Amino acid sequence: MIAEILSTGDEVLSGAVVDTNAAFIADHLQRAGVRVSRHVCVGDDINDISSAVSEMGKRADIVVATGGLGPTMDDLMAAAAARAAKVSLEENKKARESVEAFFARFSRKMTRSDAKQAMLPKGAEPIINDAGTAPGFSMKISRALFFFLPGVPREMERMLLCSVIPRIKSDCLSGVSSSVNCRKVFSLFGLPEAEVNERIRDLEKVYDNLKFGMIARFPVIFIKLTAMGNDEPALNQSIDAAGRDVVKRLGKWIFSENGESMEEVVGRLLSRLPASLAIAESCTGGLIASRITDIAGSSNYFLFSAVTYSNQAKTGVLGIDPELIDRFGAVSEETAQAMAEGVRRLSGADYGLSASGIAGPGGGTDEKPVGTVCIGLASSNGTKSKKFWFPFGRRNANKRIFSEAALDFLRRELMAAGQAA
């Protein structure tokens, strides 16, 4: 059972609007046990749409298409589908009633443009849209069963979940031996992609019923184990065994086995101890604090961050000795330690975390090139620090990976504290 997804719209093709519909549809089709093999996007051009529909009809079992069902002139989906199916457009009674009912509900008058939305390819079956004016429709074109849905995410999502997925399950999947989809995802930080690959590449041969995927989402790498088949217990057993091998080889760099972000992991560890956190940031410019506070409930453990961009702020607010900065430089393990201790003292937090580095593009030297960052961490166990260098060059990439390195440094300390307790 193979599905394809079709998105239409000039704004989606040009990338001006990010197409979140395709991801939503792919996810729900895969959960239902349908493999998604392709996603196609074309603009508001009737020739491009109808030729895409024709080709997909010959290739796939199921196609979910979005967009182009509205009242305006560049809503061309119904006409394109009719052309691909070699049938005419005609007013569909059920669709007309649904559009009228929508307008009645809001006491609005239906315009001629709105009435156009009830014109469907001959033989199509309308899919009712509770949340908007444009009905969808389904029809067979060549070998594929097509579902045409509006592009508005709220409307599309509701129609997909309430009408399309149940229909696929009853019409397309009943009788097909149900295939389950088991998976496990590991999140890693701190090792280059090629090295992660070297360490696990042989496992693909050992566990030949699994698919190993590696996804780099800077600066995190995900290892994804997937199994499809009918024997769920056996698949899970295989995934568990392979997962143990992955942990054996890469455990030091794995920060999550369930998709948690680094800031979620750190938040969970702080809540569990429990312990409070304050941060002193220079090169990361507030990004570490912003990531920590992306997590709901972070006010339970996060107290304060001092974004001390200027040296005066470092000395004035955090009470760092100006001579220390003169002697070792703002980007040094010594200054990072003093920042961590300073913000811990100022806030009364259990942990003081700091980052001072060179995000670029300017400010690098031979001794401390762009990409250098010093992380400091102060707690009742004393103060430690570590210097890192990352070869990515760009300012925003550096801010991002510096913040990841700082949070990972804290994570390792919190794990050790949790084990000691």
Added chain:
Amino acid sequence: MIAEILSTGDEVLSGAVVDTNAAFIADHLQRAGVRVSRHVCVGDDINDISSAVSEMGKRADIVVATGGLGPTMDDLMAAAAARAAKVSLEENKKARESVEAFFARFSRKMTRSDAKQAMLPKGAEPIINDAGTAPGFSMKISRALFFFLPGVPREMERMLLCSVIPRIKSDCLSGVSSSVNCRKVFSLFGLPEAEVNERIRDLEKVYDNLKFGMIARFPVIFIKLTAMGNDEPALNQSIDAAGRDVVKRLGKWIFSENGESMEEVVGRLLSRLPASLAIAESCTGGLIASRITDIAGSSNYFLFSAVTYSNQAKTGVLGIDPELIDRFGAVSEETAQAMAEGVRRLSGADYGLSASGIAGPGGGTDEKPVGTVCIGLASSNGTKSKKFWFPFGRRNANKRIFSEAALDFLRRELMAAGQAA
């Protein structure tokens, strides 16, 4: 001259990673005068990739493909292209040298996985990648000229601009009568999409040789005027006239006419005065400072941000009277004003900007629901504040729009100060 774009990768097909590459490629192809008719996305499956390549080769003149060129086992692009072109893979000498040179530059050892990246389809011409290990390549398959590039945006963008677009211009477009593409983009903040649409919808009829696009990229709305044709001066004249009408109706909400982000605009205004900035953030948790410091050179005007998440940090660090917070609440215009004044005093900055609000999901009340934010601004002209409410509900959307509102509040003040000077 018709181009198609191919994206590969399970993570892109499943929507786990948003594909920004396709948008970047479409934009630059269109600027070069090439029409993009289709964007196809397939997963890491050699059959799916090679059949997409075959079909595109029959349909398009130019194809730009991304992803699947790295060192890992699920990087299958070269093999799929070879299959579609019915040629074998062989080690390409230039590609091998380029991979080796990259490793030599960073004194890193090349692994066997890395060496795989020099295996290209026979007859392919490598495209050098300065910024990463995987070289790209170009080759003709059926009627189309294919460019295969890595999926890492930084590497892809550089190769597209330095190698692919110049090559398309010299090999494919010379001799073709050049159609120009004129455009103007306005960036707006602070008005709902439907209201922006109401205010300019009639202009589409007045300027019927232009295409009006409206793009909502939360929380900013872009109005895009585009004209395609041969008579460049006439097209520009028409765009300029339409642009003046847009400004007449929406000027209050337009913060940029050249694609600058809000933080770039604020940075430029601060540099020009010149004036320095310090920030006191509560609900935005460091996001305002992080956005300000995303801009290279921000250390020239940005001094310090106090992310005072706890009330103790507000009183202890910023010196706010605890009674004021007790009386008016942490989320109040009074507290926002005191925060702005406190951080200005502490840092010695010309402008003190503050935000205190309720990002949610918890913490809302009937009087101050989730989505409420108070912005404060202190300068030598005194202190002002404003209370906003945004109906978006979600924590991260609120952090984002709060930070936009704060920066926009500062932008309006800086514009006025610039005009007074």
